[in-house]
Amino acid sequence: MSALNVRFRVDFNRACSLGPGKISLLRTIGDCGSLAQAARILGMSYRRAWLLVANLNKMFDKRVTTSATGGRRGGGMILTPFGKSVIVTFQRLEKDLARRANPRLALLSKHVAIRDKGKTNLPRRAMSRRG
């Protein structure tokens, strides 16, 4: 049986939370060096991506991104060292929690009756567009 996917979300307090959505946006910005391109890749509006990044930059006492104006990649957006450490912390923890959760969910997993329909590797978003 393949490993279960365990996603998690941390509420630092009622006004301040961090989950898979913000982390994947940060990671994609880090990969492509542009907010607009990251939004396109993730299929979200530029406005939504902008608001999420603005929220992240307010959430901590250090910025997670900075603009790369004037450099070779002028107009882009890059991650700060703190932004990178947020991703790394989250991803390490996610792996660790999934490893821990898997054996404890094995019994429930045996009773799962709904199986994956397709044999494709389409992402969830593409799957739901089909129906």
Place this chain on the structure above:
Amino acid sequence: MSALNVRFRVDFNRACSLGPGKISLLRTIGDCGSLAQAARILGMSYRRAWLLVANLNKMFDKRVTTSATGGRRGGGMILTPFGKSVIVTFQRLEKDLARRANPRLALLSKHVAIRDKGKTNLPRRAMSRRG
């Protein structure tokens, strides 16, 4: 510093997931013995609650709820032993994962700049209605 709240969601596969929403619905049904009342308590529509329970009952090869027709609480809904075990498994795991996550998020937590605004114990839903 108070403990962080860590919520998690398990994807058994692409068509089948279990998270805090379904678990709190199940727990509330178990507490009050009625789907309609559970929906009211959680502030969700009866239709949404009904769909979530229908999904849970299809998701596993055992039912999680059963109707309590004919008994003293005729017309109600009660949890099956399997339904109860789903809740217990999830909640134990949630506690365990939170305990494990807390020390590893301490460093990020120190940098959180947005603090809780109010000193009330209002739930999240009530807070957001204020604005």
